[in-house]
Amino acid sequence: MTGRFDGKVAVVTGAANGFGLATAERLASEGARLVLVDRAEEALQAASSKLNGLAVTADVSSESDVDEYVRRAVAEHGRIDLFFNNAGIEGRMAPMTELSVDDFDRVWKVNARGVFMGLRAVLKVMKPQRSGVIVNTASMAAIKGAATFSPYIASKHAVLGLTKSAALEGAPYGIRVNCVAPGHFDTRMGRDLAAQINPDDPQGVLDEVSKSVPLHGRYGTATEVANLVTFLLSDEAEYISGSLHLIDAALNAG
Ligand SMILES: NC(=O)c1ccc[n+]([C@@H]2O[C@H](COP(=O)([O-])OP(=O)(O)OC[C@H]3O[C@@H](n4cnc5c(N)ncnc54)[C@H](O)[C@@H]3O)[C@@H](O)[C@H]2O)c1
Structure with a gap:
């Protein structure tokens, strides 16, 4: 049987749980060779032995860890075709007046800085290939505010800005970049x-x-997000780049 991702090399961050794991499962079932990245070592090992992928324990908020997971992917497979730049944290919910700067930095480091560093390192591989597809995980928090969730909201607005910028930077090289925006x-x-x-x-x-x-x-399921992410990563989405894709069962339609 031929799959949509036969022979493609896919790097997935936050691959040990949730959307990352569901997407990795779908990519593997459709023929991709996986590089699975997460900081939760035990869960990551379980995922990688089940999906027969290369496991790289890494913290996406660390510059050296990000460069290392990309280096390991290229050392193992020689290229990166697909990148699901997904790891993220929610942080603490509270009004701004009750948050510390550390509360803000903790979320920003993973969700915004981590996504930037992942894009930077993977684009360095994809540009010389003159091909590649990237999906970042934003959120409906990328398009609205929330009184008690400012660090997360700010970080997901940043993911949208990084997505648009990376799409323009990648376009001359045939690289597509989108983000998904899940609801609940x-x-x-x-x-x-x-x-x-x-x-x-x-x-x-x-x-x-x-x-x-x-x-x-x-609530939606992680598999429903994986369905959207794998569509965006596939050749069926060839004309789609630089955009945010809500998946929220009409929650933000009003
Ligand atoms: N669940 C939701 O309702 C929802 C909605 C919108 C967006 N999101 C976003 O989806 C993405 C995935 O979330 P999820 O719901 O699957 O959550 P999850 O907590 O189930 O999975 C997140 C995974 O990312 C890993 N991770 C977290 N910080 C990391 C770091 N610094 N380095 C490496 N790995 C790290 C965790 O260990 C975990 O395996 C996140 O970016 C999140 O913000 C989630």
Whole structure:
């Protein structure tokens, strides 16, 4: 059977859980050779042995770790065709007046700086190839504000800006760059946010949030994000670059 990604080399960050893992599973099932990156070593090893990928334990907020995961990918496979630049953290939810600068920096370092450093290192490989496709994980937080979530909101607006800039930089080399913007999803991060909003009744928060989702009235699944990401990484999306792709069951349609 031929797959959409036969023989392609795919690097996925945040690959041990959630969207990264679901996307890595789909890429592997359609023929890609995987380089899986995460800082959660044990979960990463489990994912890589299941998917037969190269595991690189790395913190995407560290410049040397980012350069190292890209170096390992090229040393193993000689090229990078697909990059899912996805690792991110939610940080602490609180009004700005109750946040420390450290709270801000912690989120910014992973979500904005980490995405920038990943783009920089991978584009250095893709430009001489004159090919490659990149998807960054933004969020609906890239297009709206939230009173108690400013570091995350700022970092995801940055991901959108980096996506547009990288798309223009990559275009002369035939490189496409997009970002996905998920709404509410049932992953560890989605459940942690519910627990931050109401530590006494996270299930109550999950139920209320579900009711607010116009289509289906539920949280989305990581597989549903993987469906969109792999479409954007595939040749079917050849004319799509520089854009944000909401996946939110009409939550932001109003
Ligand atoms: N879950 C949601 O509702 C939702 C909505 C919109 C956007 N997002 C974004 O989707 C992406 C993936 O989130 P998820 O829901 O799959 O969360 P998750 O917590 O299930 O998975 C995130 C993975 O990234 C890894 N990671 C975190 N920081 C890292 C670092 N510094 N270096 C290396 N690896 C690191 C974690 O170990 C984990 O395996 C994030 O960028 C997140 O902001 C999530």
